[in-house]
């Protein structure tokens with residue numbers, strides 16, 4: 514029997530970094546959580562404790578902070594690309610680098626109706642995400658970029674049905690033609706370009722996802738997810754695939770009949786678990802192979 518080392522990767526996870534642009538009185542802020550991982554020739558470290566090929570995770574951290582100034586941080590996709598390329602291009606044992614980033618949004622405070630230059634409140638809304646994977650050097654170099662969002666909590670109070678489902682001897686669920694539909698959406702999309710107006714695309718994709726959730730008359734969360742992904746692919750020809758994961762945040766009609774009180778879809782128990790977890794990927798039929806685009810490091814993005 515032989516024992517071999519399998520897939521491995523290592524890096525510094527969750528560097529909390531805030532980059533402030535203060536070149537004019539109106540400052541800009543980017544509040545991110547960056548994780549870097551290196552893949553390559555690290556067998557000696559695992560098999561013999563030989564660190565000769567190992568760029569310390571501390572160095573990866575220092576690079577992440579310095580690059581926020583040296584290379585800039587105006588979008589998480591472009592910043593991730595700079596970092597990932599740097600590790601692959603300059604560290605010989607590194608075959609591939611994976612950078613995963615979460616961005617927390619801040620909203621300018623309004624003072625007397627005007628946006629303040631250097632004060633924000635944290636937006637409680639969704640977290641923006643991105644991953645960049647760079648493999649190989651020179652002409653052989655290949656790059657995969659994904660964008661995304663998570664924790665986008667969204668609810669519609671009608672326009673959602675669920676009936677006609679398969680029933681067996683364990684089925685208790687009653688069909689409904691009018692229910693609350695709510696989720697905390699996780700969406701990820703895979704780019705086929707390495708150059709885009711990343712911030713504009715992010716806002717555009719988010720707007721499409723939200724609009725579809727609102728306007729699609731839903732016969733199931735599955736159908737809504739498909740329509741959301743499809744609309745994104747129709748709008749952006751440089752996005753090849755959209756992956757969606759949506760917990761069905763059940764709102765159960767509360768039984769007020771013991772009190773002789775009518776409840777016509779007005780009072781609900783918002784249950785937190787268990788929840789249906791609906792996941793779907795929507796892809797172009799000619800999408801290029803995803804390669805390592807979805808090979809995760811932290812699992813946060």
Ligand SMILES: O=c1[nH]c(=O)c2[nH]c(=O)[nH]c2[nH]1
Nearest residue numbers: 675686732733734735761789
């Ligand atoms: O949109 C839904 N999809 C399901 O698969 C499902 N299953 C369930 O019990 N409720 C729902 N709702």
